[in-house]
Every structure is written in structure tokens, then in C-alpha cells.
Amino acid sequence: MSGTLIIGGGQAALSAAAELRKHRYDRPITMLTDEAVAPYQRPPLSKAYLSGELSRDRLWLKPAAWYQNAGINLRTAVHITALDRGACDVIAHTGERIGYDTLILAMGGQARRLPVPGTNLDRVHVLRTLAETETLSAAFHEARSIIIIGAGYIGLEVAASARKRGMAVTVLEAAARPMARTASALVGGWFGAIHRGYGVDLRVNTPVKAIVGDEKATGVELDDGEMIEADLVLVAAGLSVNDGLAATAGLACEDGIVVDHQARTEDGNIYAIGDVARFHSRLYDRSLRLESVQNAVDQARVAARAICGQAVDYDPVPWFWSDQYEMKLQITGLIEGADERVRRGDPEEGRFALFHLRDGVMIACEAINSVPEYRAAQHMIATGARPAPDRLRNPGVAMKTFLP
Amino acid sequence: MAKITFIEYDGAEHSVDIQDGLTVMEGAIRNMVPGIDADCGGACACATCHVYVDPAWSGKIGERSSMEESMLDFASDVQDASRLSCQIKVTAEMDGLVVRLPKEQG
Incomplete structure (x- = not known):
């Protein structure tokens, strides 16, 4: 049995x-x-x-x-x-x-290790499990500065948490923008600007050559030879399955x-x-x-x-969220493959949504502090809806009117 | 601490004591009340902790936030009494509160 x-x-x-x-x-x-x-x-x-x-x-x-x-x-x-x-x-x-x-x-999976020297030094952290988080959290209490390698969700969320604790934060991203793997250029760039506004030293197009230090990490060396010092290093480079x-x-x-x-x-x-x-x-x-x-x-x-012998097929409308400072990012669907993007709301006001369509069909939505847009898009993606872009763009048209 | 009674869609009742500061959703999970899945853990992202609360209680449990309102706007079986239980923080004033669960979470 x-x-x-x-x-x-x-x-x-x-x-x-x-x-x-x-x-x-x-x-x-x-x-x-x-x-x-x-x-x-x-x-x-x-x-x-x-x-x-x-x-x-x-x-x-x-x-x-x-x-x-x-x-x-x-x-x-x-x-x-x-x-x-x-x-x-x-x-x-x-x-x-x-x-x-x-x-x-x-x-x-487990937190991906970087293929650079120095990742085994003391004070180099990753964050995937509770145990790893507790080790990092304990180190936070004594640290005044942190370098975060990777500007994905985990890296940026930790950056926000570290700024809330008053730490000096440097975020190093090898790609051309934050959240490059999952978010659009508009949304990734917008979050980058928010982090800079909160005092994060966020650098894109910035690959790391090595984590440096004897026994304990004391900083990071960049590809161009520049050295950056910090009390802690967090590697937030995604998941290894x-x-x-x-x-x-x-x-x-x-x-x-x-x-x-x-x-x-x-x-x-x-x-x-x-x-x-x-x-x-x-x-x-x-x-x-x-x-x-x-x-x-x-x-x-x-x-x-x-x-249990009650088979149903799995074909989800994916959804994700991320909380950074007072910003709630909610994404539904997958943005890859879109041929048209429609913005609703004003990024300057800290509240907007970006809809992604392919051949006129809603395939994804990135919503920042915009729950109705996010929720309506979930329904539209599931039903293959073809909303009129002019109406989507108009904040005067209630999102509920896009549902049958 | 407040005694809160959950009534499942099929009528089964669960009366549980929930400490101040937890949400009604967390109290349900800790006391193994069926029907509150709370997939997102209280991030106001999934609407799987939907409950009905008699509007007479709104003075003690507070009004819906605009985020909660928007989540509920697009949920199933929504009524005037609908709330997301992850958005209600328990206080001693809520002793005796009764929440009912919708059909979809049965």
C-alpha cells in the first residue's frame, strides 16, 4: 500500500x-x-x-x-x-x-549560481528557501550596504526591502533593462526609474566579472574593471530547475x-x-x-x-505579481509574440496598464496599481477577446464593459 | 481574540477563535476551515478567499479598499455582502462575526 x-x-x-x-x-x-x-x-x-x-x-x-x-x-x-x-x-x-x-x-529549482569567481565566499547570499532568507535577514541587521546581482523580481523586491531598512543598495543587471525576461521595456524601464527614485544605484548592461574578497566578500568587480564595495552580495540570477x-x-x-x-x-x-x-x-x-x-x-x-480519475486539461491563463515599495505589479498572460501594445493610464501618475495583443486578440496585460485592467484582461485572455484598442486606451471606458 | 463562525456552502459550520492581527483568511487556514484556498497567500491577487459578511458588520470590519473592490468586481457569485477574507484584519470587536462561503469555493 x-x-x-x-x-x-x-x-x-x-x-x-x-x-x-x-x-x-x-x-x-x-x-x-x-x-x-x-x-x-x-x-x-x-x-x-x-x-x-x-x-x-x-x-x-x-x-x-x-x-x-x-x-x-x-x-x-x-x-x-x-x-x-x-x-x-x-x-x-x-x-x-x-x-x-x-x-x-x-x-x-534552486537559486542559480553565477559562473564567476567568488560565489562561494562568505557574505554571498541567494534567496530561494526560507533557510536562505533567514541567513540573509540575519546579515541584513549588521550590514549597511548590499550589492544585488540581477534585476528580476527577486532582486528588485530585495532591493525595495533593503531600502526600507535604510541600506545602500546597488543592483547590477547584465541585460539592457530590469525584468527583461518577463516584463516589457516600458514596464521594466518604469520600475527601474522607481528604484532609482528611491535611491537604488541600478545599473543595466553591467555584467559582473567576479565577486571579490578573502574569505568574506567585500564587493564586486565589473567587466570593465570597476570595483564596487558592499557588506553583502546577493546573487538573484534566476532559477536552476x-x-x-x-x-x-x-x-x-x-x-x-x-x-x-x-x-x-x-x-x-x-x-x-x-x-x-x-x-x-x-x-x-x-x-x-x-x-x-x-x-x-x-x-x-x-x-x-x-x-483521482477526474481528468481535466491544463491550459492556464498565467498570472504573476510583484510588490515593490507601494507599487503592485500584476501580470496576466505572456507578453512574448505580441504585435500591438495599448497603454491605458499615465505612467507619471504611478498607475497604468499595458495591454498586449496579437492579431487583435488580447494575450497579456501588465498592470501597475491597476486591478480592474488586470482582472478584465484575465477574462479577455481566457476567452480570446478582441477588444477595440481605442476603447482600451480610454480610461473613461470602464473595464467591466469589455466582458460579455 | 474573536470567535468567528464560517458557514460552508453546504451549511457546515465552523466556529473558531482567531487572534487579533491575523486576517480572517489566516484564521480560517490555521483552523482548517475548508473552502478558503487563498492561493496567493493574502496578496489580494487571486480572489480565492471570497466570503459573504452581513453588511451590518461593515462598521467593525471596515470598508472594502479600492483594490479589494476591483478584485471582487470580476469574481463569481458576487453580492453586496462579498469581501475578500485576506483583507479583513481581526480585532476583538469582531467577536461573533459570521461569514458564509460562496458556492464556487464549496
């Missing part, structure tokens, strides 16, 4: 367990996480938790009693080193074999474990969900691997339903 085994302790793993029970799955469920703690919310780590506004006890996704009540055997600090598909076992770092009837891979276990076991991986519309791998007993999974989007007609709460939760629901 092995039941379902879930590898991972993030929001996807937890949601899969919860959804299985919600759909009356009555076999054993075991969750194995390599972290020392129960599943927690990751989004606040770089925001309210790091800035000290949210206490640790408010991070847990479920109270301790829930696991017992729901019959979930949660095992922490278990490192899985191999997957034996023939025997339907996974093998832990201790050599222990743990069997499964159904396996859900939800190992997510944990698909090695699956790849070694012979499952198809292409920067992520390849799954079908029910989150199933090519092995019918093995599912993969969340940050670690790569799936085909019918909506965007391409292969996607999404790193978001929405994807973690919704793909977990799809996998749980498939396991």
Missing part, C-alpha cells in the same frame, strides 16, 4: 496533497522535502518577510495539525538521490528506499520535466508539477515552464484530479 509519493515541499507539492484529499483520494500520501521545515509561502520571503513586516509563523501554508488530520505523512530533511522506475522506488541520501504507486515530482533526478531516470527533460496536459510524464505513474514541469500551452501554442504560484497551485490541481 504505497499510495502517492510527492517529492518536494513547496506550494505545488502541498497543493497536490491537499487536492488529492479534497477529491477523496483514500490511499496513503507521503511528502518528502529536502528542506528542514513544512511547506511555506515563498512569495513573501523577498517582500514582507525580509522587510520584517510579516512574522515567521504567518508563512506556513498549513498548520502542523493539518498534516495529521488529512493523513499526510510529511517527512522533512529527506534528500532524494535517485529514482528507480523499474522498482517504483525513490532512494534517499541515507540509502532508504521509499516505494510509490503514483509519484508526483514537485522539486522546483531540479530536473536532474528525472533526467537520470530516463524521463524526457528540456529545461524541465516534460509533461502532458494532465501533468503526466511519459511514465504513466509519474507526474511533474510546478516550477519543475514543462507543458504545452494550447493558448500560447508553445511549450512553457512557469515559475509562479498560479502554476504551482493549478497544475497540482490538474495532477490530483487525473490521479
Whole structure:
């Protein structure tokens, strides 16, 4: 009676367990996480938790009693080193074999290391897990300055949290603008200007040659030879996906474990969900691997339903958010492939939305302090709506009027 | 501390004590009240913690913020009594509050 085994302790793993029970799955469920703690919310780590506004006890996704009540055997600090598909076992770092009837891979990823010298020095941090955040947070108390390498969501959110604590902040981005991977030039550039306005020394087109220091990092050397000093260095260079276990076991991986519309791998007993999974989007007609709460939760629901014999197809309208200072950025859809952009509202007023259309169809929206635009766009993307650009652009036309 | 009663769409009731400073959503999660998913953890980004609160309570729980209003504008089964439970901070004054859950979260 092995039941379902879930590898991972993030929001996807937890949601899969919860959804299985919600759909009356009555076999054993075991969750194995390599972290020392129960599943927690990751989004606040770089925001309210790091800035000290949210206490640790408010991070847990479920109270301790829930696991017992729901019959979930949660095992922490278990490192899985191999997957034996023939025997339907996974093998832990201790050599222990743990069997499964159904396996859900939800190992997510880890903070990407930079291929430059000095990343192993003391005072060089990354931020992905609670433990990493606590190490950084403790260092914050004694530091007066920080260099953040990478101007993605995590890098900029930490920059905002560090400025709130009064630290001198330098952000170094190799690309030509902040958030280059996920946001448009307008929105990325706008956020860059906001950070500069708050006193962040934000530099784009600025690759790092090395992190410097004996034992402890004391700063960073840029490609052009310039040296910048700081008490701390944070590497916020994205995620390195944990698909090695699956790849070694012979499952198809292409920067992520390849799954079908029910989150199933090519092995019918093995599912993969969340940050670690790569799936085909019918909506965007391409292969996607999404790193978001929405994807973690919704793909977990799809996998749980498939396991319970109530299969539904996964074809999400993605959504993301980021909080920086008093700015709430909400993105829905994916901006890549748009051939027309329509702005609504005035960036100077700190409140605007940028809609992205392809062949007249709404495919994405970036909204800054603009919830109606964001919410209406979610509906429009889901239904393939073709809003008139002139009406979209006009703040006098209520967003609700774009819905059927 | 306030005793708050959650009534699921099917009528099941859960009365729980929630400490001051937490949100109604957090109180539901900590007390394992089913039907409040709160995918986004209280960032006012997902509307999966939608509840109904008798408008008579609005003096004690505060009005909707414009962000909450906008999230609800596009949610399912919205009524005058609709609130996002992640946006209601618990105070002792809310002792006896009753919140009902919508069908979609059943």
C-alpha cells in the first residue's frame, strides 16, 4: 500500500496533497522535502518577510495539525538521490528506499549560481528557501550596504526591502533593462526609474566579472574593471530547475520535466508539477515552464484530479505579481509574440496598464496599481477577446464593459 | 481574540477563535476551515478567499479598499455582502462575526 509519493515541499507539492484529499483520494500520501521545515509561502520571503513586516509563523501554508488530520505523512530533511522506475522506488541520501504507486515530482529549482569567481565566499547570499532568507535577514541587521546581482523580481523586491531598512543598495543587471525576461521595456524601464527614485544605484548592461574578497566578500568587480564595495552580495540570477533526478531516470527533460496536459510524464505513474514541469500551452501554442504560484497551485490541481480519475486539461491563463515599495505589479498572460501594445493610464501618475495583443486578440496585460485592467484582461485572455484598442486606451471606458 | 463562525456552502459550520492581527483568511487556514484556498497567500491577487459578511458588520470590519473592490468586481457569485477574507484584519470587536462561503469555493 504505497499510495502517492510527492517529492518536494513547496506550494505545488502541498497543493497536490491537499487536492488529492479534497477529491477523496483514500490511499496513503507521503511528502518528502529536502528542506528542514513544512511547506511555506515563498512569495513573501523577498517582500514582507525580509522587510520584517510579516512574522515567521504567518508563512506556513498549513498548520502542523493539518498534516495529521488529512493523513499526510510529511517527512522533512529527506534528500532524494535517485529514482528507480523499474522498482517504483525513490532512494534517499541515507540509502532508504521509499516505494510509490503514483509519484508526483514537485522539486522546483534552486537559486542559480553565477559562473564567476567568488560565489562561494562568505557574505554571498541567494534567496530561494526560507533557510536562505533567514541567513540573509540575519546579515541584513549588521550590514549597511548590499550589492544585488540581477534585476528580476527577486532582486528588485530585495532591493525595495533593503531600502526600507535604510541600506545602500546597488543592483547590477547584465541585460539592457530590469525584468527583461518577463516584463516589457516600458514596464521594466518604469520600475527601474522607481528604484532609482528611491535611491537604488541600478545599473543595466553591467555584467559582473567576479565577486571579490578573502574569505568574506567585500564587493564586486565589473567587466570593465570597476570595483564596487558592499557588506553583502546577493546573487538573484534566476532559477536552476531540479530536473536532474528525472533526467537520470530516463524521463524526457528540456529545461524541465516534460509533461502532458494532465501533468503526466511519459511514465504513466509519474507526474511533474510546478516550477519543475514543462507543458504545452494550447493558448500560447508553445511549450512553457512557469515559475509562479498560479502554476504551482493549478497544475497540482490538474495532477490530483487525473490521479483521482477526474481528468481535466491544463491550459492556464498565467498570472504573476510583484510588490515593490507601494507599487503592485500584476501580470496576466505572456507578453512574448505580441504585435500591438495599448497603454491605458499615465505612467507619471504611478498607475497604468499595458495591454498586449496579437492579431487583435488580447494575450497579456501588465498592470501597475491597476486591478480592474488586470482582472478584465484575465477574462479577455481566457476567452480570446478582441477588444477595440481605442476603447482600451480610454480610461473613461470602464473595464467591466469589455466582458460579455 | 474573536470567535468567528464560517458557514460552508453546504451549511457546515465552523466556529473558531482567531487572534487579533491575523486576517480572517489566516484564521480560517490555521483552523482548517475548508473552502478558503487563498492561493496567493493574502496578496489580494487571486480572489480565492471570497466570503459573504452581513453588511451590518461593515462598521467593525471596515470598508472594502479600492483594490479589494476591483478584485471582487470580476469574481463569481458576487453580492453586496462579498469581501475578500485576506483583507479583513481581526480585532476583538469582531467577536461573533459570521461569514458564509460562496458556492464556487464549496
